[in-house]
Amino acid sequence: MPRTKLTAARLGPRDVLHVGSAGLRSRPVRVVLSALGIAIGIATMIAVVGISASSQAQLLRQLDALGTNMLVAKPGEGMFTGQEVELPKDAVGMVGRIAGVEKAAGTGDLRSSVRRSEKIPAAETGGIAVKAATEGLLDVLRGGLASGTWLNAANGRYPSVVLGHVSAERLGITRPGQQVWIDDRYFTVIGVLDPLPLAPEIERSALVGWEGAGRLLGFDGHPTTVYERSTDASVDEVQKLLAPTIDPRNPQNVSVGDPSSALKAKAATEGAFSTLLLGLGGIALLVGGVGVANTMIISVLERRHEIGLRRSLGATRGQIRIQFVTESLMLSGLGGLAGVALGGAATGVYTSTGGLPWVVPLWAVGGGFAATLAIGTVAGLYPAVRASRLSPTLALAAA
Amino acid sequence: MTTVVRLRGVTKEYAGGVRALDGVDLTVGEGELLGIVGPSGSGKSTLLHIVGTLDRPSSGTVEIAGHDIASLTDRRLSALRARRIGFVFQAFHLVPGVGALENVAEGLLYSGLPRSRRRRMAAEALARVGLADRLRHRPHELSGGQKQRVAIARAVVGEPALLLADEPTGALDSASGEAVMTLLHELHAEGATIAVITHDTEIAGRLPRQVRIRDGRVVEDTGRRAVEPLDSGAGEVAA
Numbered sequence: 001m002p003r004t005k006l007t008a009a010r011l012g013p014r015d016v017l018h019v020g021s022a023g024l025r026s027r028p029v030r031v032v033l034s035a036l037g038i039a040i041g042i043a044t045m046i047a048v049v050g051i052s053a054s055s056q057a058q059l060l061r062q063l064d065a066l067g068t069n070m071l072v073a074k075p076g077e078g079m080f081t082g083q084e085v086e087l088p089k090d091a092v093g094m095v096g097r098i099a100g101v102e103k104a105a106g107t108g109d110l111r112s113s114v115r116r117s118e119k120i121p122a123a124e125t126g127g128i129a130v131k132a133a134t135e136g137l138l139d140v141l142r143g144g145l146a147s148g149t150w151l152n153a154a155n156g157r158y159p160s161v162v163l164g165h166v167s168a169e170r171l172g173i174t175r176p177g178q179q180v181w182i183d184d185r186y187f188t189v190i191g192v193l194d195p196l197p198l199a200p201e202i203e204r205s206a207l208v209g210w211e212g213a214g215r216l217l218g219f220d221g222h223p224t225t226v227y228e229r230s231t232d233a234s235v236d237e238v239q240k241l242l243a244p245t246i247d248p249r250n251p252q253n254v255s256v257g258d259p260s261s262a263l264k265a266k267a268a269t270e271g272a273f274s275t276l277l278l279g280l281g282g283i284a285l286l287v288g289g290v291g292v293a294n295t296m297i298i299s300v301l302e303r304r305h306e307i308g309l310r311r312s313l314g315a316t317r318g319q320i321r322i323q324f325v326t327e328s329l330m331l332s333g334l335g336g337l338a339g340v341a342l343g344g345a346a347t348g349v350y351t352s353t354g355g356l357p358w359v360v361p362l363w364a365v366g367g368g369f370a371a372t373l374a375i376g377t378v379a380g381l382y383p384a385v386r387a388s389r390l391s392p393t394l395a396l397a398a399a
Numbered sequence: 400m401t402t403v404v405r406l407r408g409v410t411k412e413y414a415g416g417v418r419a420l421d422g423v424d425l426t427v428g429e430g431e432l433l434g435i436v437g438p439s440g441s442g443k444s445t446l447l448h449i450v451g452t453l454d455r456p457s458s459g460t461v462e463i464a465g466h467d468i469a470s471l472t473d474r475r476l477s478a479l480r481a482r483r484i485g486f487v488f489q490a491f492h493l494v495p496g497v498g499a500l501e502n503v504a505e506g507l508l509y510s511g512l513p514r515s516r517r518r519r520m521a522a523e524a525l526a527r528v529g530l531a532d533r534l535r536h537r538p539h540e541l542s543g544g545q546k547q548r549v550a551i552a553r554a555v556v557g558e559p560a561l562l563l564a565d566e567p568t569g570a571l572d573s574a575s576g577e578a579v580m581t582l583l584h585e586l587h588a589e590g591a592t593i594a595v596i597t598h599d600t601e602i603a604g605r606l607p608r609q610v611r612i613r614d615g616r617v618v619e620d621t622g623r624r625a626v627e628p629l630d631s632g633a634g635e636v637a638a
Contacts, residue, residue, distance in 0.1 A: 006466065006471065006475040006478040006479050006482075007474075007475070007478055008474045008475070008477050008478040008481070008509070009478070009481065009509060009510055009511025009512075010511070011508070011509070012514075014514065015508060015514070019508070022494065022497070025496065026495060026496045305490070305492055306492075306494065308453075308492075309488075309492040310508075310509075311453065311477070311480075312451065312453060312480060312484075312486045313480065313481065313486075313505065313506055313508065313509055313553075314477050314478060314479075314480040314481020314482070314509035314510065315477060315481075315508075315509050316473060316474045316477040316478075316509075317473055317474075317477075318474070319477075319509065391454070392448075392453040392454075393448045393453050393454045396453070396488065396492070
């Protein structure tokens with residue numbers, strides 16, 4: 001008998017996939033059930049990351065639209081008395097003359113209350129402030145009207161009022177033309193504003209024209225808040241000049257704020273997804289991995305004959321090992337794919353109901369998938385080693 | 400004549416002191432068709448495993464197709480099985496849910512041949528066992544006799560030096576069993592070396608050479624023509 005040189009042939013990648021998927025193809029229900037655990041884990045993680053990323057994208061988009069070049073000046077507290085100091089009557093005009101400032105507007109707080117009708121007691125303000133507003137306010141805030149018109153030189157003189165969207169809701173005003181009771185007379189609502197994320201205090205206000213407020217509500221003409229927009233390049237410069245311009249003698253009496261910084265901080269916290277939920281997803285993933293390991297061990301026990309057959313056909317221990325590791329990898333990989341799709345879809349449902357942009361970061365998809373492959377390898381290793389150590393004679397013993 | 404199998408003083412003991420084989424000498428030349436006969440528990444299955452290199456002896460030497468298997472690693476032993484030995488089992492051991500062609504091609508999976516070549520050879524092997532028209536049939540769509548013919552095609556597709564058939568008719572009715580034995584005789588006529596392990600003396604009686612096993616020892620070997628001393632360590636014997 002001529003001796004042939006004995007070297008075990010390698011399995012090509014296609015053959016590895018073929019033997020690795022054979023067990024899966026013959027038991028589809030079990031594949032679905034054991035991949036489900038992995039899928040749920042990955043879906044949870046993708047959805048958690050996706051939803052927070054979408055919320056963050058929404059805020060950043062909003063911030064982009066609203067701009068970061070608006071500053072607000074308010075009276076600070078007096079140095080000695082703790083009393084609020086007044087801003088000069090011409091504060092808005094002075095701010096408007098600072099180099100770099102494109103437009104400025106102001107509001108002045110009134111000691112009035114707004115109610116649905118005169119029958120409601122004056123104490124029930126509903127948390128709504130009545131303010132005098134300059135004509136340029138809406139422009140500076142980049143706000144819009146949900147309905148009706150904004151204050152102008154003509155209607156500002158008469159008992160007319162524009163409501164922030166929160167105040168309109170609280171007063172039960174649904175359309176312009178309805179009337180509200182301010183101090184001792186009815187004012188006609190001429191407009192309702194859109195939400196103003198940069199100026200939540202305006203959302204909770206009833207705005208009366210500057211002139212009308214003086215004539216009808218006894219407004220003293222001192223603004224209590226000055227809003228200004230400057231060019232993006234001069235924001236820092238303007239921020240330094242704002243207080244000295246408004247009150248050259250006591251600039252410390254004027255406090256200057258940047259409302260967009262609060263929004264920026266909010267965007268940052270939205271981006272920091274809930275670690276708790278992510279942890280839950282991780283636990284689900286772990287349980288899924290245990291499920292895959294379990295399925296693989298059962299698979300090895302059930303397929304003793306097949307393992308024996310393959311050994312008799314010339315499979316080496318290594319080839320049996322790689323078959324079962326491949327099977328485990330495919331099992332968890334399928335779960336991972338389903339999980340990514342499921343998590344993406346869950347994010348989609350959340351964002352479409354909330355009107356948010358759909359964002360699932362690529363690193364989350366890649367990371368989730370890498371995690372499933374790692375789990376598949378770990379879960380498959382022990383069963384695969386067991387399979388490869390199986391004695392072929394025992395495996396072939398008649399059932 | 401070249402020797403395919405050469406066993407010298409092969410003993411196999413299992414844990415607990417069970418001696419399944421006790422000093423077996425056996426020589427099989429190329430082109431032989433022999434029956435290894437014995438009642439259950441006689442050690443013939445252990446002998447099959449040793450000859451098929453699925454198990455190693457406790458003592459004694461085993462040479463298969465010129466290789467002393469004691470000197471081979473698991474990888475080389477696997478390669479030896481992949482190229483030189485074909486198995487046929489009583490329970491067929493076909494892969495369920497896969498067509499006959501795929502099942503036969505599986506016999507070449509570990510041979511290193513490319514896939515298209517494996518499939519072509521599988522189709523030829525199926526034609527050789529008379530199942531050219533059943534290539535796509537899956538095991539549950541085949542009769543017992545057809546299943547065993549698919550298994551035989553899988554065993555011979557790589558033209559092994561030795562075909563080991565373990566109770567090939569054990570799970571079949573007599574007509575199908577007859578057809579399977581006829582097929583094995585045909586393959587022998589074409590030059591294959593075949594060892595049939597069986598408890599059925601009637602089947603064994605129609606084979607050119609019979610080796611009778613009892614209690615782990617060879618008690619009769621018609622290939623040796625004469626009643627030589629059992630443990631003489633005799634050399635090669637002409638069939």
